[in-house]
Amino acid sequence: MFNQAPTIAGRVILQLLRDRRTMVLLVLVPLVIASIVGVSIPSKQTLDYIAPAMLATLILFFGFLLTGISFLRERSQGTLERLMAAPISKLDVVGGYLLGFLLFAVLQTMILFFYFIYVLDISFHGALWQIIVFEIIIGILAVCLGIFISVFARNEFQMVQFIPLIILPQMFLCGLLWPVSQMPEYLQWVAKFLPLTYGVDGIRALMLQGQGLLDIGKEIGVLAGYAAGLMVLASLTLRRGAS
Amino acid sequence: MTKRQAATAAVEVDKASFHYKNIKAIDELTLKIPAGISFGLLGPNGAGKTTLIRLLVGLLKPKSGSIKILGKTPSRQTAHLIGYMPQLPSLYNELSIIQNVNFFARVYRMKDKNQRAQRVEEAIKLVDLWERRKDSVMKLSGGMKQRVSLACAIVHNPPLLFLDEPTVGLDPELRFTFWEHFAELTKQGTTLIVSSHTMDDANHCDRLALMRGGVVIAQGTPIELKKATGKKDANLEDAFLHYIHREERSV
Numbered sequence: 241m242f243n244q245a246p247t248i249a250g251r252v253i254l255q256l257l258r259d260r261r262t263m264v265l266l267v268l269v270p271l272v273i274a275s276i277v278g279v280s281i282p283s284k285q286t287l288d289y290i291a292p293a294m295l296a297t298l299i300l301f302f303g304f305l306l307t308g309i310s311f312l313r314e315r316s317q318g319t320l321e322r323l324m325a326a327p328i329s330k331l332d333v334v335g336g337y338l339l340g341f342l343l344f345a346v347l348q349t350m351i352l353f354f355y356f357i358y359v360l361d362i363s364f365h366g367a368l369w370q371i372i373v374f375e376i377i378i379g380i381l382a383v384c385l386g387i388f389i390s391v392f393a394r395n396e397f398q399m400v401q402f403i404p405l406i407i408l409p410q411m412f413l414c415g416l417l418w419p420v421s422q423m424p425e426y427l428q429w430v431a432k433f434l435p436l437t438y439g440v441d442g443i444r445a446l447m448l449q450g451q452g453l454l455d456i457g458k459e460i461g462v463l464a465g466y467a468a469g470l471m472v473l474a475s476l477t478l479r480r481g482a483s
Numbered sequence: 484m485t486k487r488q489a490a491t492a493a494v495e496v497d498k499a500s501f502h503y504k505n506i507k508a509i510d511e512l513t514l515k516i517p518a519g520i521s522f523g524l525l526g527p528n529g530a531g532k533t534t535l536i537r538l539l540v541g542l543l544k545p546k547s548g549s550i551k552i553l554g555k556t557p558s559r560q561t562a563h564l565i566g567y568m569p570q571l572p573s574l575y576n577e578l579s580i581i582q583n584v585n586f587f588a589r590v591y592r593m594k595d596k597n598q599r600a601q602r603v604e605e606a607i608k609l610v611d612l613w614e615r616r617k618d619s620v621m622k623l624s625g626g627m628k629q630r631v632s633l634a635c636a637i638v639h640n641p642p643l644l645f646l647d648e649p650t651v652g653l654d655p656e657l658r659f660t661f662w663e664h665f666a667e668l669t670k671q672g673t674t675l676i677v678s679s680h681t682m683d684d685a686n687h688c689d690r691l692a693l694m695r696g697g698v699v700i701a702q703g704t705p706i707e708l709k710k711a712t713g714k715k716d717a718n719l720e721d722a723f724l725h726y727i728h729r730e731e732r733s734v
Contacts, residue, residue, distance in 0.1 A: 244590065247589045251578070251586050254578060254582060255577045255578060258577045317571065317576075318570075321573065322567060325542055325562060326567075326590045327559055327563045327590075328590055
């Protein structure tokens with residue numbers, strides 16, 4: 241189990257590194273979004289509230305999109321079939337994608353984090369390593385979600401259509417822009433079932449309230465549960481010997 | 484061919500069936516392929532050739548009947564014994580030729596770095612692309628991609644090689660080159676199972692199975708199959724039509 245994951249991860253990383261335009265976009269786009277948020281929100285208090293949530297949201301968004309499209313290509317170009325005919329397990333494939341994309345997720349987190357702290361002057365009371373660990377958990381969730389959803393798309397265009405269906409509702413209901421407690425009660429119930437709600441709560445606790453990972457056990461537990469469930473679902477979509 | 488290979492049939496299919504929802508793709512098919520030869524699965528589109536190959540490499544499981552490759556049921560444990568070249572080139576376009584071949588060598592657990600590098604070089608040289616090894620696959624022509632795909636399938640030196648329509652879309656010269664590669668592989672002891680719908684490919688095979696509607700309607704060497712038509716200058720197309728008419732008459 242996971243023996244071959246580093247091989248898959250190495251290939252995923254190599255593929256992204258050779259695609260220079262995607263690499264530039266991976267770094268630039270989050271910075272552009274962060275800059276727009278920074279410039280358009282004049283109140284420092286509001287910016288302090290939104291910026292940490294942006295970290296959690298952007299990792300979920302880019303992790304989902306990148307993995308989804310990469311995996312869709314893997315399915316549609318026949319390379320996945322070729323891999324499934326090789327002595328490699330489903331968990332190797334999912335694990336390889338996780339390792340590969342998490343490297344970029346960590347890179348994006350660090351770039352955004354330093355941009356928020358040193359350029360946008362966001363208040364910060366936690367430890368960077370704890371934020372990275374928490375972001376990795378969200379990243380795992382995003383990668384598994386991307387792999388799982390890619391099975392329902394036949395082309396890149398369809399994959400992009402899943403963003404308004406899967407990601408946007410979470411962005412509006414997770415407490416990114418306004419507190420969940422101010423939303424109608426039935427929406428608060430919906431928010432309780434969305435993983436990003438726990439991602440946003442957790443990262444705010446780490447960055448704004450100076451809490452540690454041990455203090456946000458509930459958020460970590462829920463996110464890990466979602467990630468584990470999605471990992472199983474993602475593995476089930478990779479079939480060898482299907483009858 | 485080793486003694487062990489000679490003693491064991493490379494492929495044994497016993498009354499295997501497979502259907503996609505309501506479409507019967509393979510219907511109680513029985514087939515035995517000896518080791519160390521090139522074996523052609525010949526038939527029109529929709530005859531069940533690709534489904535049979537996907538069953539043989541373990542991507543699909545038969546609904547009934549049994550399949551053995553080199554004496555074992557296809558599974559992840561037998562995957563290292565086979566090389567598989569799907570119909571699509573199935574390569575990573577962003578990577579170079581050498582990166583693609585090296586990746587598949589690693590996937591097939593070639594752990595020793597020096598040995599792997601040597602096999603990667605041999606495989607790429609066999610398909611005559613060593614000079615262009617650093618080129619991105621994206622920049623290659625369709626025929627070159629097919630050659631890279633073949634290199635990826637043979638890099639781990641498998642005793643059993645499944646090639647699904649490997650010469651589709653290739654010009655006659657390149658097709659000839661491919662068959663030269665295949666002859667070289669069988670000379671080295673590899674068993675080749677090639678699906679095709681072109682009679683030109685069929686003529687290169689040691690033995691053939693003519694497929695139609697998910698069943699094998701005839702088997703034999705190209706000469707045997709041509710002889711069965713009773714015509715003097717019969718080609719494989721005549722043989723194929725002869726067996727189709729015979730089957731229709733019997734129905």
